[in-house]
Amino acid sequence: MYYGSIKPCDIANGTGVRVTLFVSGCTHRCKGCFQPQTWDFRYGQPFAAETEEALLEALDRPYISGLTLLGGEPFEPDNQRALLPFLHRLRQQLPDKTVWAFSGYSWEDLTGQSRARCEATGALLSLVDVLVDGEFVEALRDISLRFRGSSNQRLLDVPASLAAGRPIPWEG
Secondary structure, three states: OEEEEEEEEEOOOOOOEEEEEEEOOOOOOOOOOOOHHHHOOOOOEEOOHHHHHHHHHHHOOOOEEEEEEEOOOOOOHHHHHHHHHHHHHHHHHOOOOEEEEEEOOOHHHHHOOOOOOOOOHHHHHHOOOEEEEOOOOHHHEOOOOOOOOEOOOEEEEHHHHHHHOOOOEOOO
């Protein structure tokens, strides 16, 4: 997996101050995407052991609430496979940090039969606290929405959704 950038101090992509990882690779290609360069699976730099160490170091500060995964698309199957061991490590070393993920795939895509689903999907979802799901739709763009770009996108409480077997809105 490659990544486009890391923001060590982000207040726009989830609650509190967060570390944000912009992964590379996206097949959605949403019209009006704010980072079309991240569609390319080889954009940026390889996600390596040094990258993981830098992320964990940035996250290990008392004022950092957690990690946000953006893209590109974190739930492209190849990206899921690369992110899963890292998120396991994050949960072990920094269990109080929250994990947010933004995906153009819907909850139904990720939990049903779709091209997004792979052997890592269930485990990866179990390590995420909040999922912002759905493709960005330029015609539904609304800058007044909290933590999302278009009105079709949802903020989902992943642990509650997994327990209920259906999407549960995040009430934060």
